[in-house]
Amino acid sequence: MAIIQLTINNEKYEGEFDTNMPLLWALRDAIGLTGTKFGCGIAQCGACTVLLDGKAIRSCGITVQSSIGKDIQTIEGVEDSMYRSLQQAWIEEQVPQCGYCQSGQIMSAIGLIKSNPNPTEKQILDAMSGNICRCGTYPRILKAIKSFIKSNP
């Protein structure tokens, strides 16, 4: 346990954490940012995806210790960012059904667009293939990302 400061959605959070705890559980249980979801715990499903210094990572696979000093962005911060329109594309295409995987899907999509603002369909599918959806919203995820790219060239 140690007193640690994390920077999440441009805000500072200070608290006593088990430094070996995965960032996922620090976000959800200690800090209360529950928009980031627990799906598998072994970086296989993508439900817990957040941005770490702009890159999409699985927050279940990185410790609190490794997150210190990094810029952490979660789904809760998207509304106030330039990627608000990606959420709008998600609404426009009526992507989610149960919605549980969608925070992770959106964060993965932002990660992709940040690194490659104009991806091909193949690149989109490759980048999004780490995110599982059991409701089968994949065709609409693809549509929403394409539509965002089209209106944000």
Added chain:
Amino acid sequence: METNGSRREFLKRTGLASGGLIVGLNFLESCVGEIVQNNTFPNLEPLQVLENGFDSIGAIEITDFLQIRPDGHIFLNLTKYEMGQGVSTGLSSILAEELEADWEKIHVRYIKSSVSESDTTGGSTSTLLHWDLLRRAGAFTKLLLIDAAAKQWTVYKDQCYAENGYVHQHGSNLKLGYGELVGSIVVPKDYRTLFAEVPLKYKSNFKLIGKNLKSKIIPDIVTGKHPFSIDVRLPKMKYAAVLRCPVFKGQLINFDSTEALNISGVEQIVPIKLDTSDNIRDGIAVIANSTWAAFQGKLALKAKWDLGVNAGVEHGKFVADCYKKLTIDEGTETLSIGKFDESEADEFISHSYEFPYQHHACMEPLNATSHFKGDSCEMWVGTQSADKIITNIEKHLGIPKERIKINCHPSGGGFGLRYSSEYALESMVVSKAAGGELVKMCYSREDDIKFDHLNPFELNKHRIGLKNGKPLSWELKSVMANWGGVLGWMYYNIPKLSASQIMVEGFTQVGAWRSVMANAEGFSTECFIDEVAHELNRDPLEFRLSLLPRNAMVDFKHSYKCNISRLRGALELVAKRGHWGKTMSKSSGQGIAVYPYMHGNGYGATVAEVAIVNDMIKVTKVTTAIDCGLVVNPDQVKQQAEGGVVWALSAIFYGGTEYIDGVVERSNFHDNKVLRIDETPEIEVHICQNDEPQPWGVGEVAGPPTYAAVCNAIYAATGKRVRKLPIARTYSQL
């Protein structure tokens, strides 16, 4: 005649909160009961007057399901459970249509507790069961609002009309918002008759039903605010994980918690034990200050188990036994139409099809937050059967029903798994064992896979008797593990039918899995009929259509009669839109299938295209046609069909389970694979036009015909028949 007395009576029966109008579901259902049974209206217990709308406490709260607040906002308390199938939006639109409400001012709330049968959710029945009730609720409430406005204006009622959340006066600019009117509502003495006879809108006047209204829950989902039960955070809440007996029906002998208690954050370790008749496994609960600490504590526990009767069960032997039973057991007859003499047929075709155990793997792992308080308790949970949770808690913990409060949350998938309520009872048992701590018990993904209530294994043998190339008889014999029963739905026009089932004991607990028995039987029936068509040198579509006489109704003795015109319509539509019979390139092919889903009276048909690309079996396109009766929201129907197709594709390629000594081997998404976005084909959904007077089921319609269409397409592409799922990903392993 309207009197103050009758108004008071109504308020007692409906409750008036914060100046808003609340209409109770018990009240409404009783009214519907009267319509159906034409009986005397039952004496209703007066509903409590709530002090604080939806936030007040008390078991009666669930009965209050429609509230109009003074600011004009309207809240529908969902009595059907939202798990992604879209009831929040669909049911709201039915209510709003007749209420002439402003769609933007309609909101949904999740029910607080639940004791009535109407709160179970499953079988693709939510919309069809609530259609009439919600329309009447909307129309009835609209009339009360019009009455109130007419009184304020001292004009006749017929000088007023309702539109978009306001009552207007004809020939003037006067209007009153619904919120302004709720305080002055007066209820006529004969409100029961009014409810029963309230005029409903003609379909042609629908403004909301039939439109692609946007989901009421998606804005919260995309911002991470949708209130899943796993996200519950309460003061003084602890976190719990349970180490369960790895083999079903095994027992805990002893355990060592020394190392686990040394883990930072672990506070308490307690054994839990229950009557296995309700599928709860023996286990050891770790109570901690975070989910992570609880998971770590669980890993550090050392337990000794008596593994019990299922410890020696091997899948290979189990399957071999099932095939053997198929040959030697007669089974229990469940269907017999027409006496069949074998000598009447001049040819027989018979094949067996194996549908494996299937995992749910809902994205939100099972979880429930429970607070055991001795003589009462409270729970926060996503569930398809809150009533079953209440019954189970009463049975096992002795708390009377009226002192059990369940806060229902939407969930990250249900697919039938959340119809089983053991995880919820288990969390309450953990709370009790932990001395009444408020605990959020969460399954790890490994728990969620290993202790899943699997779709039962099912082996189906079909046999058809032919005379001069014409089907004369059909027999289905089914071997299934522990659960359900053979459906025996034969919609093709074959004079003599029989079905029988052989129930066997499987190794673990089983339960409902999206489309339930229609999966195995849709797969086997439609693969089989395709094989028969090919063996008779008939085109698979033409052969099917020749056995589907228009206007026929067939009674499977299951909820609704099978409407062959609608079934045929779906098949014809999918054949047209899916370009059945088009020229396909080498190593690719088309497959077709159709199947009814009688629990919800919906019909689905599929054309699948498969290509072998670099040895990989690729499903390149799936076209689906759905007949779900009157369409409430076309886009939501499409969503459900897309989901059903992806669900079936996962099961085709990655379904099944493996177990050794009664222990499920799969543990997470690396070995319990599901379809990913880069494997997903183009999916096209078409909705059949029809004159059905009401909506029918949607959610479980698209899956069953998908299995067979894909397998039949594999045959068309490769010449190899698939009679067992799951199948290999590559042609060379097929």
